[in-house]
Amino acid sequence: MSAPAARKTWLERLNHIDRRLIFVIVFVVVSIPMLLKLTSPVKVSHEVQIAYDFIQSIPAGGVVMFSVDYDPTSAPELQPMILAILHHCFSRNLRVILTGQLAVGMPLGIEALESTAAQFGKKYGVDYVNIGYRPGNQAVIVAMGRRLRDMFATDYRGTPLDQLPMMKNIRNYDQIAGVVDLAHGGTPELWIQFGQARYGVKLIVCTTAVGAPDYYNYLQAKQIVGLLGGMRGAAEYETLVKAPGLGLLAMPAQSWVHLAIIGLILLGNLTFFLNRRAKNAENA
Amino acid sequence: MKQRIPIAISFITGIIIIVAFYFPNGPLGDIEQRTLVWFAVVAGISMVVGVESLLRVNLMKVARRRPGWGFSLILLASCILTLVTATIGQIKYGSPFHVDSPFMYVFSYMVVPLQATMFAVLAFFIASAAYRAFRARNLAATLLLLSAVLVMLGRVPIGETIWKGFPQISDWIMNVPQIGAKRGIMIGAYLGAAATSIRIILGIERSYIS
Amino acid sequence: MAANLANTIGVWMAVFFTLAILSFLYKDNPFYKLAEYVYVGLSAGYWLIYVMFFDVKPMIVDKFLQEQGFERYIIIFPAFLGALMLCRMIPRIAYVSRVAIAFTMGISAGLGVTGAIHGMILPQVKATMLPLNDINNVIMLVGVISTVVYFYFSREHKGAFGVAAKVGIIFVMISFGAAFGYTVMARISLLIGRAYFLFHDWLGII
Numbered sequence: 001m002s003a004p005a006a007r008k009t010w011l012e013r014l015n016h017i018d019r020r021l022i023f024v025i026v027f028v029v030v031s032i033p034m035l036l037k038l039t040s041p042v043k044v045s046h047e048v049q050i051a052y053d054f055i056q057s058i059p060a061g062g063v064v065m066f067s068v069d070y071d072p073t074s075a076p077e078l079q080p081m082i083l084a085i086l087h088h089c090f091s092r093n094l095r096v097i098l099t100g101q102l103a104v105g106m107p108l109g110i111e112a113l114e115s116t117a118a119q120f121g122k123k124y125g126v127d128y129v130n131i132g133y134r135p136g137n138q139a140v141i142v143a144m145g146r147r148l149r150d151m152f153a154t155d156y157r158g159t160p161l162d163q164l165p166m167m168k169n170i171r172n173y174d175q176i177a178g179v180v181d182l183a184h185g186g187t188p189e190l191w192i193q194f195g196q197a198r199y200g201v202k203l204i205v206c207t208t209a210v211g212a213p214d215y216y217n218y219l220q221a222k223q224i225v226g227l228l229g230g231m232r233g234a235a236e237y238e239t240l241v242k243a244p245g246l247g248l249l250a251m252p253a254q255s256w257v258h259l260a261i262i263g264l265i266l267l268g269n270l271t272f273f274l275n276r277r278a279k280n281a282e283n284a
Numbered sequence: 285m286k287q288r289i290p291i292a293i294s295f296i297t298g299i300i301i302i303v304a305f306y307f308p309n310g311p312l313g314d315i316e317q318r319t320l321v322w323f324a325v326v327a328g329i330s331m332v333v334g335v336e337s338l339l340r341v342n343l344m345k346v347a348r349r350r351p352g353w354g355f356s357l358i359l360l361a362s363c364i365l366t367l368v369t370a371t372i373g374q375i376k377y378g379s380p381f382h383v384d385s386p387f388m389y390v391f392s393y394m395v396v397p398l399q400a401t402m403f404a405v406l407a408f409f410i411a412s413a414a415y416r417a418f419r420a421r422n423l424a425a426t427l428l429l430l431s432a433v434l435v436m437l438g439r440v441p442i443g444e445t446i447w448k449g450f451p452q453i454s455d456w457i458m459n460v461p462q463i464g465a466k467r468g469i470m471i472g473a474y475l476g477a478a479a480t481s482i483r484i485i486l487g488i489e490r491s492y493i494s
Numbered sequence: 495m496a497a498n499l500a501n502t503i504g505v506w507m508a509v510f511f512t513l514a515i516l517s518f519l520y521k522d523n524p525f526y527k528l529a530e531y532v533y534v535g536l537s538a539g540y541w542l543i544y545v546m547f548f549d550v551k552p553m554i555v556d557k558f559l560q561e562q563g564f565e566r567y568i569i570i571f572p573a574f575l576g577a578l579m580l581c582r583m584i585p586r587i588a589y590v591s592r593v594a595i596a597f598t599m600g601i602s603a604g605l606g607v608t609g610a611i612h613g614m615i616l617p618q619v620k621a622t623m624l625p626l627n628d629i630n631n632v633i634m635l636v637g638v639i640s641t642v643v644y645f646y647f648s649r650e651h652k653g654a655f656g657v658a659a660k661v662g663i664i665f666v667m668i669s670f671g672a673a674f675g676y677t678v679m680a681r682i683s684l685l686i687g688r689a690y691f692l693f694h695d696w697l698g699i700i
Binding site for chain 1 (some may be wrong): 519520537540541544545547548549551552553556557560601602605609610612613614617618620621669672673676677678679680682683684685686687688689690693699700
């Protein structure tokens, strides 16, 4: 009699586990690998490799446009990506235009651009320009394809684009080798519809892990030239450019939390089946 | 009149954009370009409407000393803080968005931690949901669960350490069946979006002017 | 020196807001509520600044001051449409904002038609038309067709159509499972971001 009673107790405990206990487990499992500074190399996936290869194929002096379409809610995933790709661009002496389709994210892009430019000794107006944000998403993307200056007559500080040496010969996407869209929402689909399909823009999509599955079909359809998904994507790009950042630092913690969550799923299912068996036994 | 004029405007602008797509150069392209720039102007200004409503509600709450008015006061003060720091940034650095501007300081040390932590909290809830709700109740749920676990193991370095096959299975799921389903959903969604757009242009869909 | 002090104060403010939001995990409390209201207030202010400095100033004010002749005065038209949009805030004349809304809806719809057909549906259908000499191509094709069938509700899911819909649900579930797997990584990433801030920027232990 005592054995089933004990089993029931355990089952009850599992049924009524305090969710705060789960919260503590998650925080501990995230923290320990970070505090121990564990490292784990990542294997570069095809979708990140082709993004890297595309940037690598642009001749020195070529222009890459960065569209900052994320905000602090997804910065831990996308900020390491923009830092790694900017690092790659500046190390290859490519020139950078910063813009954005999501106003709230612009400061994050500005911080990343200014810090990386300073690291490589790049000069504003010569090696990089920040043209700022305009509302209107798809309308902005289409209008930039015809005449960039109709939408952005000046940079973010109000300096006319023609007064910035780098911008003198840039009229539309024809003078831009590729666009790196860093987004946490559906903006890459707008860039695909109105930038790639209409003007043939070469597009690298950098997105959160939540958004990444939505873009594999565009990769397969060759509508985009590369895809970085979530922190793993950032870690892979950091590996390629040999500039470890938050992406690589976070991989061990990601590994262990993933195992912990798989453990919770298994435990949850074990509880479910034990409950079902107990119920069936009761009914019988 | 209150309905006919807006419907006529939607029709004309919609048709201009569609025809200009096929004849992008020349006068029609220029008209399209102009309307796109105007669209950007109006889209930006429309954001003010939402902000005004939020500020008005909180201002009323403070003025009438309704319960929780202290928090509303904090909300208004925070809003004013951004306006003041932006003005200082504009005067001192030529733009609030200059990297040294106090507006950027408020962004880095207030907006970022607030917004980022609000979403970071979801990490705890997804773990809790994984334990409580992710059950293999039937074939469909089992498939969902298996796919999730395999992809999770394939995406983290430890998965490959456990078994080299996990990343390969994960890649296959992402590049074959996952694409099939996503593309099916996407084609359906965009067919619906195109149909809705045509209904708006033709004036059949009028909910936006109600 | 002053910059260092400002950064230190900034980090401590960020720590306070981080912990105030995290305190919600224990239970709702005034610190969380305070942080919530600060966040909403800051966001409202930010939107006003974005509209001012990325829209009204460069697109209306600066252009009006810099352009000449026709190009100068035509700017009054979008400004007028914007003013009509703002009439939504005044209930008595809110109906005039319909003109501005109709203008934006017409453009969105026009772009929506061409974008969906030319940019999405046609290239995606084309990318599905692959030679069927590879099992993966066959699986993908079956996945696309059966998923479309599953989400087609204008016809009852019976007979061959019903079988196709049942196959569709298999693909949909695999896809949603994969999405869940990715979502776990996304959510954990955000927590890692905050943990990194606390351990690195604040405590300086990593």
